[in-house]
Amino acid sequence: MIGLLRLAVFGLAVLTVVYWLALVYARSVRRERLEKEYDEGSIDGDVKGHRDDYIAQGMADYEHGLKRKLLWLVYILPIGTVLVLVWLNFEG
Amino acid sequence: MRYVKWSLAGLVALLLFGFFHYTLPQHDIVRIVGTENRRMDIGENSWFFAAPDVGTAASTSRDIFFINAVYPDGGTMEYRNEDTGWGWPPYFKMDSFSVATAAKELVSTKANPVWVSVTHYGWRNQLFTIFPNAVSLRQVDGPDVTIIPWANIVILTVLLFALFMIRRMWLQFRERSIDPAMIDMQQSIDDLDDRADRMGDRARGFFGRMFKRR
Numbered sequence: 001m002i003g004l005l006r007l008a009v010f011g012l013a014v015l016t017v018v019y020w021l022a023l024v025y026a027r028s029v030r031r032e033r034l035e036k037e038y039d040e041g042s043i044d045g046d047v048k049g050h051r052d053d054y055i056a057q058g059m060a061d062y063e064h065g066l067k068r069k070l071l072w073l074v075y076i077l078p079i080g081t082v083l084v085l086v087w088l089n090f091e092g
Numbered sequence: 093m094r095y096v097k098w099s100l101a102g103l104v105a106l107l108l109f110g111f112f113h114y115t116l117p118q119h120d121i122v123r124i125v126g127t128e129n130r131r132m133d134i135g136e137n138s139w140f141f142a143a144p145d146v147g148t149a150a151s152t153s154r155d156i157f158f159i160n161a162v163y164p165d166g167g168t169m170e171y172r173n174e175d176t177g178w179g180w181p182p183y184f185k186m187d188s189f190s191v192a193t194a195a196k197e198l199v200s201t202k203a204n205p206v207w208v209s210v211t212h213y214g215w216r217n218q219l220f221t222i223f224p225n226a227v228s229l230r231q232v233d234g235p236d237v238t239i240i241p242w243a244n245i246v247i248l249t250v251l252l253f254a255l256f257m258i259r260r261m262w263l264q265f266r267e268r269s270i271d272p273a274m275i276d277m278q279q280s281i282d283d284l285d286d287r288a289d290r291m292g293d294r295a296r297g298f299f300g301r302m303f304k305r306r
Contacts, residue, residue, distance in 0.1 A: 003143070
């Protein structure tokens with residue numbers, strides 16, 4: 001079972017790096033889009049406040065949104081694949 | 093220089109191709125003629141053997157299942173049948189004993205052939221005594237069935253997607269982090285330059301005043 005432990009430790013380390021990269025990238029893309037939206041002036045007059053406030057509000061919305069939660073797939077998909085493969089092996 | 097560059101690129105491409113050709117699953121359609129179980133003292137070819145069975149002790153000498161098979165055209169092939177366990181390559185194969193049993197079940201004669209699709213990875217090489225590892229066996233209708241390599245399609249698609257995303261991430265990082273930093277740095281160099289110029293002017297003024305030169 002030492003093999004399983006080694007796989008789990010290294011695998012989780014790699015997945016954490018991937019998750020972190022994906023998170024930084026997703027936030028950066030979201031922030032850039034918010035900046036561009038604001039600079040194009042396509043926002044309704046009422047909500048249009050200070051630029052930094054608008055971006056901060058947009059980022060806060062993102063942190064609670066569905067797309068942010070979908071990043072957990074970085075962990076779920078590989079671990080799920082491994083579980084399915086192991087299970088298929090025991091079946092066959 | 094151009095030859096060096098292209099040789100290096102060719103070498104990398106060859107290594108990558110070799111790596112994937114060795115590691116990704118392939119399907120052979122064969123007739124199994126027998127199975128055996130023999131002790132191998134694994135030496136310098138150990139790279140091409142998997143780990144000892146899950147739960148057993150590590151050793152360079154161990155019993156390995158083999159499957160002897162014949163291609164439809166009469167060519168021969170020998171597969172090893174080893175657990176990959178939790179290690180590399182990530183097939184998570186732990187059922188080598190079941191595969192050995194299935195292989196015994198599927199043994200057939202030339203007169204009354206049973207065709208089997210053997211999913212395997214690895215290479216057969218007589219020179220180094222290395223064998224592909226049979227991962228699973230499946231009986232098929234005949235020697236001419238078409239098998240769509242779904243696993244390879246999925247794996248290569250995922251890898252291409254990963255490459256694409258790495259490129260996107262790098263471009264985003266450059267646009268948002270490196271370029272602004274470079275602009276900042278350029279700005280401070282310019283400022284420094286201006287200041288040096290102003291200092292120079294002042295110095296010239298000082299010396300000018302000292303020596304009454306205009």
